[in-house]
Amino acid sequence: MSLFIYNVSLYTICIPDIEQILLLDKYFMDLGYEDRFVLWDKEDFIYYLSRRDVIFTVLKKEKIVGFCLSVINFDESELYKIVVDKSFRGKGLGKFMMLYHLGSLKFKGIKISFLEVSSKNELAISLYASMGYELVNIRKNYYGTDDALVMRKFL
Numbered sequence: 001m002s003l004f005i006y007n008v009s010l011y012t013i014c015i016p017d018i019e020q021i022l023l024l025d026k027y028f029m030d031l032g033y034e035d036r037f038v039l040w041d042k043e044d045f046i047y048y049l050s051r052r053d054v055i056f057t058v059l060k061k062e063k064i065v066g067f068c069l070s071v072i073n074f075d076e077s078e079l080y081k082i083v084v085d086k087s088f089r090g091k092g093l094g095k096f097m098m099l100y101h102l103g104s105l106k107f108k109g110i111k112i113s114f115l116e117v118s119s120k121n122e123l124a125i126s127l128y129a130s131m132g133y134e135l136v137n138i139r140k141n142y143y144g145t146d147d148a149l150v151m152r153k154f155l
């Protein structure tokens, strides 16, 4: 079965796609984070999809099985979200999507990608470390009782 990967904007996406993205984003809740830090509603996604300084990448089979998005600031960017559908995890798709996403950023002249991750999110941290992100700062108790790790990768 084929798998498609591409960058989307509000002009290339339809409402069912946004509903699927919302469902995927809810998986963050499994990690026990507080809503106010991570869970976006439909309007949030529509807002980010409409911004020109945002790269929004989706992985699609029959439905969207993963997405990630970065916000650009001059020649730097910040990865705001990356999620792969639970039943598709551990198959290399997160890494594949990140590689495509970072390639798109580099193509736009972006030189650095920053991100922030909970110190308890071991899977995400090993994904980022395996892609060459390095730890540059720790924000104590940023997620309630969890620290936030700030990581950086030169593109």
Ligand SMILES: CC(C)(COP(=O)(O)OP(=O)(O)OC[C@H]1O[C@@H](n2cnc3c(N)ncnc32)[C@H](O)[C@@H]1OP(=O)(O)O)[C@@H](O)C(=O)NCCC(=O)NCCS
Residues within 6 Å of the ligand: 027, 028, 082, 083, 084, 085, 088, 089, 090, 091, 092, 093, 094, 095, 096, 116, 117, 118, 121, 123, 124, 126, 127, 128, 130
């Ligand atoms: C983090 C996430 C996107 C990774 O996606 P994935 O498709 O499962 O990841 P991949 O299969 O591409 O694996 C990438 C790397 O992660 C690590 N990894 C993945 N599964 C792992 C496991 N079960 N045990 C240990 N490391 C693992 C490995 O380092 C792997 O690289 P390698 O195969 O070259 O060794 C996915 O787990 C997810 O959606 N999590 C919930 C949302 C989330 O936490 N997002 C990050 C918020 S900052």
